[in-house]
Amino acid sequence: MNINGKPMRTIWVKPDGFPVEIIDQTALPHAVKTVALKTCDDAAYAIQAMLVRGAPLIGVTAAYGVALAMRDDPGDANLDAAITDLAAQRPTAVNLRWALDEMRAVLAPLPEADRARAAFKHAAKLATDDVEMCRKIGVHGLALIRDIAAKKPGKPVNILTHCNAGWLACIDWGTATSPIYQAHAAGIPVHVWVDETRPRNQGASLTAFELQQAGVPHTLITDNAGGHYMQRGEVDLCIVGTDRVAANGDAANKIGTYLKALAAHDNKVPFYVALPSSTIDWSMAKGSDIPIEERSPDEVLNITGRLADGKIASVAIAAAGTPARNPAFDVTPARLITGLITERGVTTATPEGLLSLYPERRSGGLAVA
Amino acid sequence: MNINGKPMRTIWVKPDGFPVEIIDQTALPHAVKTVALKTCDDAAYAIQAMLVRGAPLIGVTAAYGVALAMRDDPGDANLDAAITDLAAQRPTAVNLRWALDEMRAVLAPLPEADRARAAFKHAAKLATDDVEMCRKIGVHGLALIRDIAAKKPGKPVNILTHCNAGWLACIDWGTATSPIYQAHAAGIPVHVWVDETRPRNQGASLTAFELQQAGVPHTLITDNAGGHYMQRGEVDLCIVGTDRVAANGDAANKIGTYLKALAAHDNKVPFYVALPSSTIDWSMAKGSDIPIEERSPDEVLNITGRLADGKIASVAIAAAGTPARNPAFDVTPARLITGLITERGVTTATPEGLLSLYPERRSGGLAVA
Numbered sequence A, B: 001m002n003i004n005g006k007p008m009r010t011i012w013v014k015p016d017g018f019p020v021e022i023i024d025q026t027a028l029p030h031a032v033k034t035v036a037l038k039t040c041d042d043a044a045y046a047i048q049a050m051l052v053r054g055a056p057l058i059g060v061t062a063a064y065g066v067a068l069a070m071r072d073d074p075g076d077a078n079l080d081a082a083i084t085d086l087a088a089q090r091p092t093a094v095n096l097r098w099a100l101d102e103m104r105a106v107l108a109p110l111p112e113a114d115r116a117r118a119a120f121k122h123a124a125k126l127a128t129d130d131v132e133m134c135r136k137i138g139v140h141g142l143a144l145i146r147d148i149a150a151k152k153p154g155k156p157v158n159i160l161t162h163c164n165a166g167w168l169a170c171i172d173w174g175t176a177t178s179p180i181y182q183a184h185a186a187g188i189p190v191h192v193w194v195d196e197t198r199p200r201n202q203g204a205s206l207t208a209f210e211l212q213q214a215g216v217p218h219t220l221i222t223d224n225a226g227g228h229y230m231q232r233g234e235v236d237l238c239i240v241g242t243d244r245v246a247a248n249g250d251a252a253n254k255i256g257t258y259l260k261a262l263a264a265h266d267n268k269v270p271f272y273v274a275l276p277s278s279t280i281d282w283s284m285a286k287g288s289d290i291p292i293e294e295r296s297p298d299e300v301l302n303i304t305g306r307l308a309d310g311k312i313a314s315v316a317i318a319a320a321g322t323p324a325r326n327p328a329f330d331v332t333p334a335r336l337i338t339g340l341i342t343e344r345g346v347t348t349a350t351p352e353g354l355l356s357l358y359p360e361r362r363s364g365g366l367a368v369a
Helices: A040-046 A057-074 A076-087 A096-105 A112-151 A177-185 A202-214 A226-231 A259-266 A353-355 B039-048 B056-070 B074-089 B094-107 B112-151 B179-187 B202-214 B225-230 B257-266 B351-357
Strands: A012-015 A020-023 A034-037 A157-161 A190-195 A216-223 A238-241 A244-246 A251-254 A271-274 A302-306 A311-316 A327-334 A339-342 A345-347 B011-013 B020-025 B034-037 B157-161 B189-195 B218-221 B237-238 B244-247 B251-254 B271-274 B302-306 B311-315 B329-332 B339-342 B344-346
Touching: A012 A112, A012 A259, A020 A057, A020 B179, A034 A057, A034 A226, A040 A057, A057 A076, A057 A112, A057 B179, A076 A096, A096 A112, A112 A177, A112 A238, A112 A271, A112 A339, A112 A345, A112 B157, A157 A177, A177 A190, A177 A238, A177 B056, A190 A226, A226 A259, A226 B202, A226 B257, A226 B329, A238 A259, A244 B011, A251 B074, A259 A271, A259 A327, A259 B225, A259 B257, A259 B339, A302 B189, A302 B302, A302 B311, A311 B302, A311 B311, A327 B225, A339 A353, A345 A353, A353 B311, B011 B056, B011 B344, B020 B056, B034 B039, B034 B056, B039 B056, B039 B074, B056 B074, B056 B112, B056 B189, B074 B094, B094 B112, B112 B157, B112 B179, B112 B237, B112 B271, B112 B339, B112 B344, B157 B179, B157 B225, B179 B202, B179 B237, B189 B202, B189 B225, B202 B218, B225 B257, B237 B257, B251 B257, B257 B329, B339 B351, B344 B351
Parallel strands: A157 A190, A157 A238, A190 A216, A238 A271, A271 A339, B157 B189, B157 B237, B189 B218, B237 B271, B271 B339
Antiparallel strands: A012 A020, A020 A034, A244 A251, A251 A327, A302 A311, A339 A345, B011 B020, B020 B034, B244 B251, B251 B329, B302 B311, B339 B344
16 A cells, blocks of 8 residues: 555565565654664564554564574574564464464474575565455455445445554555455445544554545544444444454454444444454464453553644653553454455354365364465 | 542632632643633633533533623523523533523522522522432442442452543532442442543543542543453443433433443443433433534544643644544433432333332423432
């Protein structure tokens, strides 16, 4: 997708193969800054401090982190250390573990001398694969939007999304936003209700920014407001991303997703979760087993933004000494999810639905995405 | 209640009878500022700009606004003008209209020379009545908390509240917080989950501040987080306030209340709405008829807080040009409300429940609160 008219991805390698570069997403929407990742530690920091975020992008960044580690020291001990360190940065998104498992499987059998080159090559493949999966998610989701548009000719399809499951959460296209971008490109009128997504405001700072850059009509609302608009018939469809889908179809996603799923269910608004298959955790029977990351209370107590003079600053919103808690994700039960939009098609959020799209999982075999 | 150990109310008259003074709630929690209301216009501005807010306090401030108008010009035309102007400031809280109706009924029959004195006297009575109603709400709500405490000896009762229905929303005690303060005073261990309440953050800036001042254990969370804590069994009870209850028990309250009621229902957490009878709109059959105030998008796009140097500043959270919408209230359907806590007791959110507490309404007579 484009920023200021220039095509960009969220992570790339400089033409001479080093360093890896990313968009520093903590600076958006106020500034477009790129940051170089030169070591595995740089990659781990970028994941932890959320310079990169979003389950698919976390996975690819971790893969490049392993590649950077192999560039410095391709030994077995360093491979293990890099994977262990990277895996510890964010507990909820399963793509992190998935990407590291992929990298280990490719690199461990190789002689040390071949590992760095193979690691960069495989990380690039994961990135390319993610772009293609997101594109396909968009194709399948577009059909859902087209169906709704056909029922309200001349009026926009109103889509609510939470957090940022946009191209900034992936490599390109996004998961939840891919159907939206493809509908917009196909000339279907769409309008997106963008949840602010406290505490880190990824809706306000990333999703609204993405949609603005792409020229897609949108309106920023507080996280509190979505239920009201659903009650009033002003939401036709919800599409969100996810950080981990359990084998029963339960989906962990940014905190507050569950509340929107409840409101959608109460108002008979279809609620879809968009994901590449790398986000399915076949080893986890149900969502309540998914580890929920708890982040610093400071993210709740302080909000960063742009002062009138253009400078970036944080303001404290509560009295000094106010205790706060900050769970970063919640789990939406499968019963509230109308369907899962994957690169292989749309299915129900059930074990049967998932297995119908990924039949190779019936035998317990390795997923082939 | 106390601020920095000093007993305060939210609105009072100086000892020599003029002017009226209020706490400027837009400055909290960063500073405790009092503002003088010398004219009806001052009162109207204080309501519109939310220097005072909360349904009961809006009502009493409007009553004092009429008194200030009568002090300047006690003629019929000015009485009408004052009431019309004050009523237009906030559309959702019915207490505003209720208090103005009360003032008109008292003042219209009087000779002009008697109106100013009678107006100040009646405004003071509405304030005193509100304190007593809130105290009684606390007595009735305390019984609910005591019942839950009895089932988990030695453990705190975890109560979630949204926005500020505390003493700062009333004259003293609060509505939703009155049972909490009385439980705390009775030695029952309570812990309050305080919803931040975007966009104006009344939870973070007012409720957390009130509870801190009163020494009641509490934790600030984003509006997104409450459902997660309910799923995990960490919420025993929800109590919120309301700006208007329809005759069928539907309750309009701060935007986002509906989402918490859905989560409470989904997790079998009791969900109570606390209110004085002045908040019941007997003329409104159902909640979907309640007018919902839409406030400035600027409240969504900018957040005010305290910089590191102690100065107060606003920061923009989205890219320039981002469109936003800002509905200030939503309606929680009666079916999601476990009960209404009023000054006369706890009842179901049904026409029968309301009429059982206010039987004088069966004949269409005037409510005697």
